[in-house]
Amino acid sequence: MIVASRPIRLDKSAIRRLIDTLLKKLDRKLSRMDDDEPLGRMQIAKVPFKVEGTSGKDIQLVVVLRSKPSSSPFPVTGGGMGTLRATGKTAIVVELNGRYQVSFYKGSPDGSMLHDGLWNALLHELTHVADEYREKVEETTTHVKTEDELDPKWYYNQGSEVRAYMQEVVDQVLDVLPKFQKTFDDKTSLVYALKFSETWGEVKEHLTPRNKKKVLGAVWSAIQDVSSRAASRASEVKARRGE
Numbered sequence: 001m002i003v004a005s006r007p008i009r010l011d012k013s014a015i016r017r018l019i020d021t022l023l024k025k026l027d028r029k030l031s032r033m034d035d036d037e038p039l040g041r042m043q044i045a046k047v048p049f050k051v052e053g054t055s056g057k058d059i060q061l062v063v064v065l066r067s068k069p070s071s072s073p074f075p076v077t078g079g080g081m082g083t084l085r086a087t088g089k090t091a092i093v094v095e096l097n098g099r100y101q102v103s104f105y106k107g108s109p110d111g112s113m114l115h116d117g118l119w120n121a122l123l124h125e126l127t128h129v130a131d132e133y134r135e136k137v138e139e140t141t142t143h144v145k146t147e148d149e150l151d152p153k154w155y156y157n158q159g160s161e162v163r164a165y166m167q168e169v170v171d172q173v174l175d176v177l178p179k180f181q182k183t184f185d186d187k188t189s190l191v192y193a194l195k196f197s198e199t200w201g202e203v204k205e206h207l208t209p210r211n212k213k214k215v216l217g218a219v220w221s222a223i224q225d226v227s228s229r230a231a232s233r234a235s236e237v238k239a240r241r242g243e
Contacts, residue, residue, distance in 0.1 A: 005218040162207070
């Protein structure tokens with residue numbers, strides 16, 4: 001299970017600030033609409049952003065938030081990466097479900113379905129932007145494909161998708177890991193934490209054995225990094241106390 005893998009590094013504090021900006025722009029749009037009308041189809045926000053690529057260089061891009069009706073039960077129905085036709089600039093698009101009422105989207109706090117959906121979509125798509133070693137494929141922001149339009153075995157096992165889903169799984173596992181580490185060792189904590197990763201539940205049946213090991217190896221490496229930092233902090237505290 002243990003493979004030396006780590007997800008592509010992203011500035012998660014900057015992503016949180018980006019989500020705050022997107023939600024504020026969404027609320028401003030919604031303030032001019034009736035609570036009981038559907039969100040419908042519209043462009044909500046276009047926000048400049050940057051990520052550090054795997055080569056170490058900053059990549060400038062635009063994050064577009066828009067909505068259109070979907071049969072999906074989720075408020076965030078998809079994300080895609082491509083190039084804006086007007087400017088040729090790298091862009092990612094995140095789509096909200098336009099069939100839900102305006103009241104559903106107003107004032108969404110941390111931990112809400114909307115906030116968590118934006119977090120997962122942006123984490124995934126920004127990993128693609130930062131991943132300068134991804135496969136060269138025809139990309140577009142015009143149409144964000146649904147799962148039904150993709151061959152799962154092909155889609156989930158592309159190198160770039162493995163790295164993007166790895167990012168999500170590691171983040172979700174680390175989010176719940178501390179409550180298990182109070183009782184169990186790291187390996188047992190990993191087993192329980194994986195059960196709380198929605199992304200792992202989605203991808204594990206489609207990944208090849210090799211790619212499954214890559215993702216699990218990245219999660220294990222992340223857990224070891226966390227444990228190592230915790231042990232280092234504990235040692236520093238003891239040293240200051242003269243223990």
